[in-house]
Amino acid sequence: MLDRLLAERVDVERTPDRGSFAGLSALWTGTADAATLHLRHRDGTYNTPFVRSVLAGRESHVIPLWRREQGLLVPPGNPHGIGHVATLARHTVALRAPGTGTRVLLERLMLEAKADPAALHGAVHGSHLEVAMAVASGTAETGIATRAAASAFALDFVPLAWEPFELAFPGKALELAEPLIAAARSHGPALAEQLCGYEIIT
The missing domain is CATH 3.40.190.10 (Periplasmic binding protein-like II)
Known part of the structure; x- marks a missing residue:
């Protein structure tokens, strides 16, 4: 926007x-x-x-x-059954860079869920649309981004927070x-x- x-x-x-x-x-x-x-x-x-x-x-x-609403982007139908940040260590995640507000949000939510952000694994991407592209292409199973990014790539969306x-x-x-x-x-x-x-x- x-x-x-x-x-x-x-x-x-x-x-x-x-x-x-x-x-x-x-x-x-x-x-x-x-x-x-x-x-x-x-x-x-x-x-x-x-x-x-x-x-x-x-x-x-x-x-x-x-x-704006942030959440987990998943392929249509959510084939991996991803529903919460607490389980993200089991999946390949399209990540934003450390220091971005989106990465801070993800790590804060994981800590609140008693999950370790250090256990995250996946490539770092430069924008919300790049995160959506990674999920849409199958190079990542999920990633955190805006609802608008999910909509742009026809992905399903698991809401996390309005910020x-x-x-x-x-x-x-x-x-x-x-x-x-x-x-x-x-x-x-x-x-x-x-x-x-x-x-x-x-």
Whole structure:
């Protein structure tokens, strides 16, 4: 959804997608004016604890943009009977890179289910669509990604969590962040209707 919102905005420069922790690092070093985050904290909340820690002593803002549904992608009919993160060590999993919000979510959910994230095995993929492609092609038995990615490849979907996708930035960058906030408010509802598993936060 972020790609679609920014497609026609020449006033917003987007850095390569390296994950939520990379975005936080860029905020800390000042190499980015804002970062989009979906990081689940160990207390069950999202994003704000990380931003407060990284930008400690500095004014900061966390603005909700939308919610999206994450879950396990499985082939049609779920032939491997995958229904929970607790059993993922038995399967080949299409993984997101460490430091991405999706990988953090998966590992947090596994720990809550008393499962060891270190037992996961499978190739690392650079996007939700790449995860879906791996499951659709049979190179992975499952993977965690958005419902929209599952829909794009006609895969079945085992729901895990709705997560907030938020924009974080230091106080001095408020004006620079406004174009993305405005785009989300004006074009977000129509885009959410086109994509499965997205809801605009108002």
